[in-house]
Amino acid sequence: MRLFVAVFPDEAVNAAADEALAGLDPTRWRPVARERRHVTLRFHPDADPDEVAADLRHRLVAADRPTLRCGGAGMFGSALWLGVRPDDGASWERLLAAVGADPAEHVAHLTVARGRGPALEALQGHHGPSWSPADMVLVASGTPYRVLARFPLVGGHEGVGPGR
Template identity: 70%
Template sequence: MRLFVAVSPDETVNVAIDAAVAGLDGASWRPVARERRHVTLRFHADADPEVVAVDLQRALDGRPAVPSLHCRGAGTFGTALWLGVHPDDGAAWERLLLAVGADPAGHVAHLTVARGRGPVPDVLREHHGPPWRPDAVVLVASGTPYRVLGRF
């Protein structure tokens, strides 16, 4: 099963993103629905969800909370328009990535906010979002809709 491990923005961040992408409708970019917004920590192309859940529980049990994050700047990967995600405590973020089995050196923390093609809109390039502290790390089954399989 295709899985990913992620953290999700809170309501305050979603409101700020909604405002930033409001003018994208009908342009070359189509906003991503709130329920699909997340920051991927690790992707599992083909994995047993029970095994991954047990590994996550073991790796994250007793760990400190996820550090505060904020969105700043924007970019594209193919058809994805994203906001950059920046931790307030880089060392804590790196430890979290290592705990879930990700490579911090190759990780680009981002939150996809639209799909399409074209240049990065100025409103997103200049976006500075509010801080948030994710309340959980989630294990999610890819697909439409996403299915949360566990919260850690």
């Protein structure tokens, strides 16, 4: 089964992304539905969901709850994304390593649209609100996505709303 481990943005982040996308040519760009927006921490192209969930439960005991914010933009093929930056880089790297991702190779991003044509200039200066996801999720790819398991992230951050 195709799986991924991710965190979802909150309402404020989605609203800021929608506002940033409003300046794009709608004949060339199609926004990604809010329920499909996520920051992938690790992709599992063919894995047993029970095994992955058990491994994550073991590895993520007391994992730090990161504070993230979107800034800048980029493209992978036809995918337009907003960059995601952690407030605490060392804590974020530990979280990536705990899920089995290589922190040196990971490009944290939130895919917000698909299409072709000029777009980066309009989003390059984007700076979204911060958010702190309450949990990390194991998701089965497909339409719709199916959340198979949730893993709480510990530690609160004053003034930052929880993720979903």
